[in-house]
Amino acid sequence: MPSNPLRTKRMAAALAAVAIVAGTLASAPASASAASPPAVTTTLAALSADGAHLAVDIRRTEYGIPHILANNYPSLGYGYGYAFAQDNICVMADRMLTVSGDRSRFLGPTATVDDPLTGPTTNLESDLYYQSVRQSGLVQRLLAQPAPLGPTAQVRQLVDGYVAGYNRYLRDTGVAHLPDATCRGQAWVRPITAQDLWDNLLDVDRIAGSAQFKATIADAVPPAPGTTGMTGTSGTAAPHNAPALSTILASTVQAKNQNLGSNGWALGKDATVGHDGMLLANPHYPWAGYGRFYQVQLTIPGVIDVTGASLYGSPVVEIGHTGGLAWTHTVSTANRFTLYQLALAPGDPTSYLVDGKAVPMTRQNVSVTVRGTDGKLSTVVRTLYSTKYGPVLANNWNASSAFALDDANADNLRSMNEWLAMDTSQNLDQLHRAQNTYQAIPFVNTIATDTAGTASYSDAGVVPNVSDAEAARCIDTPAGRQAYPDTFILDGSTSTCAWGTDPDAITPGIFGPSHYPHLTRSDFVANSNNSAWLTNPAAPITGYGAIYGDIATERSLRTRLGLTMIGQRLAGTDGLGAPGFTLGDLQTVELNDRDLSGEMARGAVVAMCEANPVLTADDGTRVDVGAACSALASWDGRGDAGSHGDVLWRALFSRLDGSSAQPSWWRVPFDPAHPVTTPGGFTADDPNVQHALADVVQRFTATHTPVDAAPGDVQKWDGVPLNGCSGEEGCFDVVESSATAGQNSSIADGAFGSSFIMTVELTPSGPHARTILTYSESSNPSSPHYTDQTVLFSHKQWVTERFSEAEIYADPQLRSTILVG
Template identity: 60%
Template sequence: MAAVTAALCLLAVPTAASAESPEGNLVGDHGYSARIQRTEYGIPHIRAADFGGLGYGYGYAFAQDNLCAMADQVLTLRGERSRYLGPTATSNDVLAHGPTNLAGDAYHQGLRQSGTVRRLLDRPAPLGPTEQVRRLVDGYVAGYNRYLRDTGVANLPDPTCRGKDWVGPITALDVWTGVYEFGQVEGVTAFRQDIATATPPAPTAGASGVGASGVGAPRAEALPSLPKMLADETGSNGWALGRDATRAHDAMLLANPHLPWTANARLYQVQLTVPGVLDVAGAGFYGSPVVELGHNRSLAWTHTADHSQHASVYRLSLVPGDPTSYLVDGKAVPMTRQTVPVTVRGADGKLSTVTSTLYASRYGPVLGTGWTATTAYAVRDANADNLRSVNEWLAMGTSQNLAQLQSAQHTYQGMPWMYTFAVDTSGTTYFTDSSRVPHLTDAQGGRCILRADPERADIVDGSTAACDWGSDPDAVEPGVFGPGSAPTLTRTDYLANSNNSPLYTNPAAPLTGYPGVYDSRSQLELRPQLGLQMIAGRLDGGDGLGAPGFTLPTLQAAMFGDRNYSGEFGRDAVVALCRADPALTARDGTTVDVRAACDALAGWDLRDGTDSHGAVLWAAFFSHLVEDLPSTWWQVPYDPAHPVTTPRGINGDDVKVRTALADAVQGLTARKVPLDASPGSLQRWAGIPLPGCGEEQGCFDVVAASPTSGHAGGVELSGGNLAQGTSFVMAAELTPGGPRTRTVLSYGESANPASPHYSDQTVLFSHRQWVTERFTEAEITADPQLRTTTLHG
C-alpha cells in the first residue's frame, strides 16, 4: 500500500506574545519552523533546522496529545490549585507524595516568591542552561501555546480540561520550575506537605533538652518517621549487554522503567532530529523537552531509580525558650520566615486569601514533623541548585560513544536520582551512579548520621558544622560527591540493575569502595535476583530460548517471560502443606478450608500472564507472608557468599506460611474473588487485561492496577484510577547497519481518554506485542499510516 501523507501547513501571522521568557518578557514565535511526522500508534518524529524549531515542534505535538496533563501540572507549579479547584483536594503529583492543594500552593507560591529558579537560570553554563537548551525550552513553550491558540480552550479534544478557566498559555518559567521540582522528588519535593504546614510550638520558658555544648541526645526511637523515597515506591529494570553477551557480538540495551501510569509520572515517546547535530529516539517525562532514556545511531542508554541519599534531614537542637532558633556549635542561629498568601476558592465559589508562614534553616526548609520545644528537623537537598539535568540529557543524546556520554555527565553533573546504563557500537557497556549525592563521608557518617535508612532520607546531626556536607575537587559545586567518587563499571559482557545497590551490577565484578551514602546494602531482593538469573540463563542457554547469547528476539522474550521467582522456588512446598493439612488457622483464629487453594496453586503455570490462573492467590499469599518479620520461613537463609541465589525456598512447616495461606484464602473469598483468578481478571487499564505482578514476589515485569484503573484518563487519580509499573519498554540493538529497536508504551501516547492513542499500545502490552521502531527517514516515510504536519511560526 502506498504511503499516504496528509500535509497540513499551518501558516500563521505572528500574534501578540505567545510565551513568557524566564526573565518575564513576552516573546512571540520567533520564526520557528518544524515538521511533525506521526507513525503507527501516533508516535511523533520531530525534525527542525535548529533547537528552537525542534522545541516548537515537540511542544506542539505534546500539546496535541497531552495538553490537559500539562495544564494540570502547571496549575500545581504556579501554586494555583486552591484558587480553581479548592484547598482540600490532593494534588495529582504522583511522583512525590502529592500534597493537599492548599499546602502545595503555599510551597509553590513560596518557591516562586523566592526567585530560586530565576536565579539558577541566570547562571551561565555549565551551572545554568546551555544556549541550546534555552532555545529548546523557549521553542517548546511557543509550540505548546501555538496549539492552544489554534485550537482554543473551548475546543480541546480532551474533556478533562475542555473549557476550564484554569487552562491557558504556559511560560518558560513553568517548564523550568517543573525541571527543578522533578530533580528534587527524592528530597524537598517529597516533603512539601510537611514544609507548608510546619508550625513552631509555643515558646516555653526555661525549656531544656540541649546540653551545654548545644548537642542534643535524642533516643533513636524518638526520631521522626519520614516518607519513603521514590526508589522504594517505584522501580525499574535496566540491562546493558555487551559484545560478549550477544550472539552477533554487538551491543544491546533493555530499558524497563516502572512508574505510575497517571499524571506527571507518565512518559512520552518521541524522536527528535536536528540534521547533523541530534537524532535521538526514546521517551521523556511529561513537560520535559528532551529524551531522558533512548538511543541514537551509535549509543543507547537507560536509567533506574537508585537508593542513594539525595537529601539529608538535619536534626536541629533548638535554643531553650525559642523554638525558631537553633544552635550550631553552641551559637544561636535564627530561622528565616517567609509569609506566603494563597488564593482559595470556597465551597460557595467565593475567593479569599489564606496566609502561611514557611520556615527555613541554614540547611533548608524546616519540617513540621518532630518540631517540639527542643528539636526541629530541616531538609537539605543535593538538587536544590540543579537545573542541569536538561543540559546533561541533551548532551547525552548528541554523544556518539560512551566516552562522550561520560564527558557530558562529568561536565554537567545534573543527573538527579538515577543510575545510568549505556552501550555503544563498540560492544562496551557502562554503568554509573552519577547522581547528586550529599558529600557525607563514611567517617562523618559514623558520628553524624543519627539514623541511616536506604528507603528514606538519613537523619543527620545539625548541631555542629562538623556534620555539614563537604566537597570533592572534581565536583562542579560544593556539597556533593564528584564523579571520581561515584560507583562506575565498564565491561564487555553485561551490567544490570533492578533498583538494587551498585554492588552486584555484575556479580562477577562486585563494585566496592564507594561512600556508604550511595547505597551500602548487600542483600539482593527477589526482583534483582531474578533479573541476574535471567541473564545467566541466556548466556549459558539454560533458559530454553535457544543457543546461548542474546539476540533481539530473545531479549524481547526474556523481558515478557512473566516469570514469578517466588512461585518457582516456593509453590510446591505450599501445595504440599495444604495437601497434608487442608484446614489451616487464619490470623483471626478462624479455621479455613484450603483444599480449593491447593488445586488452584497446583494448576498455576508459575507465571503472571493475563491468563495465569492461580497467580492472584499466590500474590495474596506472598503479600501476607512478607508482612511478618523477621522472615523465619525461608528454606535456605541468606548467604552473602551466594547473593544471587539466597535466600530461597519456603518452609511449609513454618506457622507464618500456614497462616499466610489461610489469610489469603479468607481474604479472597470475602471479596468474592475466585481462588484460581488470573491477573488479567483483576488488573485492567481502560478495561484491557494486564499481565505482571508486584516486585516483592520476584516479578521482573512489575504491574499493579485495579479492575477500574484507566477509566478517568491519565490525569485524575480518583476512583481507583491509579495503576503503576512497566511503562515504556525499549529493547535496542546497535548493529553496524544502524539501530534495531522494539518498543511498547504500556498506556499509549495520550492521557486523553477520547484519543485513539490512549490505550492502543495497552492492547499490545496485554498481548506481549511490540512496536518496530521507525528511526531512519526511509523507515518513517514507508509507514502507510504516516501523517505529516509542517509548522511555521
C-alpha cells in the same frame, strides 16, 4: 504571522504534497514518493531562510508516535510542545496549575492533589510549597548562571520553543473546543510560561528530596510557648499533631524504593550473538498523571537525532538511543538528601545553635490565593521557616529541637543540560563526558552501551558528600541511629557535620565523578533498583559509601530473577537456543512474566496445604484451603494475564513479605558468596505461613474473588487485561493495577509498573529497536492513541521502531504536519 502568498508560491515545489500557509498549519498523508526526506529538509531550511522564526515538521507514524524534524532548537522545542499538547493537554494543564501554586485559586484549598510521584497533599499545602519556590526567585537566580550550572543556550531554546508550541496548540484549538472532555472549558487551562516549565523541571529533579516533603514543609509552624507536643522518633515533642518523623521517613523510603523503579540491562559484545551493544529499558512508573513517559524522536539534521521517551513536560529525551549509543535509567538507592537535627536556642524555637552560637531561622511570608466555597477569592499568608541547611519540617518541632531538610537537588536545574548532551552522544566516551561535565542526574542510575559493544553502569548523579566517617561522627541522636542507613540525620549543632566537597565536584557539598560507583564490561551490567554492588556478579562493585547503598547484602527477588535470566541466556539453558542474546531473545525474556518466588516456594506451599487441607486463620477460624491448594498446584508459575492462580500467590506472598512474624521465610540464609541463589528453601511448614494462607483464602471468600483468578481478571487498564505481577514476589515485568483502572482514574486506583519498554541493538548498519509504551501516547479517552499500545502490551506485541528517514517515510500511515510560527 499573517498569510504570505509570495512565500507560499516560492515553497510550493519543495513542499510537494504537504501544503502550508504561513501562520497556519496543514496536515496531509506523506509518502516516499509524495515528500521524500531530502525535500522536507529542504523545506525547513527554506522556511528558516525566508524569515520564519519557527518552522518544524511533525511526522507521526503508527500509534501516533511523533518524529519532530527541525533546523534549529527553538523549532524543535516548538514541534515537541505542540505534539505533546495534542495528546496530553489536560494532564499538562493540571501539572502546570500545580507547579505555579494556583490550585487553591481555581479548585479550593481543601481538595486533594494526588501526586503520582510524591503522594497526596491538600491544594493549600501544595500551593504553599510551590509558591515558596516561585516567590523566592530561586529559578531566576539559577537561570542567570552561565552553563554548566545554568542551562545551555540550546536547552533554553528548547524550553522557550516547547512553551510556544504548547501555547500555539491551545490558542489554535481553544479551551472550549479541546478534544479531551477532562479539561474542556475549564478556567484553569491556561497558556503556560517558561517559568512554569522551569518550575516543573526543577520539581522533577527534587523528586527524591524536597518534593517528598511538600506537606511537612508547608505545615511547619513553631511551637507555642509552653507547649510540649507529642513524642516522636527522637524522643522529643512534635507540635500540632504533625505526623511523627518516623512516619515521614518511612513514606520517603517507600517512595524511593517502591513507588518508582526500573529494570535496566546493557549487554556488551561478549553477551550478544552479533557481538554488538544491546540495551533493555524497562522503567516502572505510575500509569496516570504527569509521571508518565511520552515517546518521541527529535531530529535536527547533522546536529541531533535521538529517539526514546521523556517524562511529561520535559523537552529532551531522557531514556533512548542515538545512532551509536543507547541508555536507560533505574532508580538509585543513593540518598539524595539528609536531615539535620537542630538544637534550638533556649526560649526561642525559631533560632538554632551552630558551634554554640544562636542563628535565627530565615522567614519567608508566602501568599496563596484561595477560592472559598462561595466562589470568592482571598489570600492566605503563611510564614515558612528555613535554616542554613534547608527548610524546617513540621514534624517533631518543639521548644528544644527541630529538623531541617538538606536536598542535594534543591538548586539543580542543570539536568536538562546533561540529558541533551546525552541526546547528541554517539559513544560511551561522550556519555561519560556529559556526566562529568554536568553532574546533574537527580535520582537514577545510568545503564548504557554503544556500537563498540561495551556495557556501562554508573550511579553518576547528585549525592550529598557524606562519608562513612562523617556519618559515624555526626549521626549521634536516637532519631539518627534509628533511621540510618535508610535516611541520614546529621547533627546540625556543629559546622563540622556540614557536607564535604570533592575537588572534581561541580558544586560544593556533593560527590564528584571520582566517587561514583561505576563498572564497564564487555558482557553485561544490570540493575533492578538494588545498590551498585551486584551490577555484575563476576565483578561486584565495592568501595563506595553507605549513602550510596549497601554492599554484600541480600538482593531483591526481582534483581535475582534478572541476573538469573541473563545467566541462563548466556549459558543457553533457558530453552531459547544457543548462548547469547538476539534482539528477539531480549524481547522474549523481558515479557516472559516469570515469578521467582513461585518458582522457589510454590512447591513447598502446595505440599504443605495438600497435607493440611484445613488450616487455622489468625482469628482462630478453621478454613478449607483445598480449592486454593489445587489452584496453586495447577498455576503455571507466571504472571501472564491468563495465569490462573497467580493472584492467590501474589496475595499470599505479599502477606508474608509484609509480616513481622520472622525476619525470613527461607531455610538457607543469604550467602554473599552466592548472592543470586540465596536465600532459599522456603519454610512452608511454619505456622505463620499456614495462618497466612488461611487468611488469604478467607479474604478471597469475603470479596467473592475466585481462588484461581488470573492477573487479567483483576488488573486492567481501561478494560484491557494486563500481564505482569509485583516486584516483591520476584516478577521482572512489574504491573499492578485495579480491575477498573484507567488513565483518568485517581492515582490510588491507577496502575504502576512497566511503562516505556525498549529493546535496542546497535548494529554497524544502524540501530534496530522494538518498543512498547504500555499506556499509549495519549491520555485523552477520545484519541485513537489512548489504549492502542496497551492492547499491544496485553498481547505481548511490539512496535518496530522507525528511526531512519527511510523507515519513517516507508510507513503507510505517516502523516506530516508543517508548523510555522
